[in-house]
Amino acid sequence: MARASTTSDVFNAVGDVHRRAILDVLLTGEKAVGAIVRDVSMSQPQVSRHLRVLGEVGLVRCRADGRRRLYRLAPEHLQPLHDWVAKYERAINDRLDRIEDYLEELQRQGDDSGT
Amino acid sequence: MARASTTSDVFNAVGDVHRRAILDVLLTGEKAVGAIVRDVSMSQPQVSRHLRVLGEVGLVRCRADGRRRLYRLAPEHLQPLHDWVAKYERAINDRLDRIEDYLEELQRQGDDSGT
DNA sequence: TTGACATATATCCATATGGAGATATGTTCG
DNA sequence: CGAACATATCTCCATATGGATATATGTCAA
16 A cells, blocks of 8 residues: 555645646746646656646646646645644744743853852 | 655655654654654554654654654754745735736726726 | 563555556647 | 647556564663
């Protein structure tokens, strides 16, 4: 069992380097599949499949334009990832605060023994 | 080929829901492997292996304490993930700015035709 | 040293998943 | 309708990777 797959979450979607490459291309704006294929070094079927995964988790939106499909970012759906990172940034900051407190404490102790 | 594996990147490490569970446990502070096993519902070998992956990408640090190994967060190494999310947040903000500009433009046009 | 305990590692297997290629679907145009 | 084109989907296969279990490693205590 390759474990809990449930690929349908943002973390998994972004965990793949090729999908991040596609997202990077889309940072420059809406693009057709063919254009994406030209920018990243992947086959068209690969790009289409990755786009599907990205679409399933809401990171990209698609609209038809004649015989093409234009994809664009929908980065609002990065929210869970953003929230998650923010949680750990609080952990970092708390730790820094504690270090600061500790340094201040050392400082005070130094002053005391000096007296 | 299950694709570019190179598990040794933060995105992949965090892409697994079980590893995120372990990180969440460590948010409460340094813990021994046994304590982590008790908190998450995974076997000890599983926890150890996930801890190894997390250690390889620098997200956790380990120190020996008698016959135990105490693990703690090293969230500084979330930096790449943080930077990545920030990049896309700029994309969101730019888009919002553009919408604002557009709304202002509509406003001006409305005023013009009204005159 | 021996035994108990904590953790890491090795083995085996199941499966999710990506790559490659062929083909289906859908769209435009003549 | 048929041809050309853009994209999606399907099939086959390789493999990375997680789960489970057994076992090795390392540490403490007596």
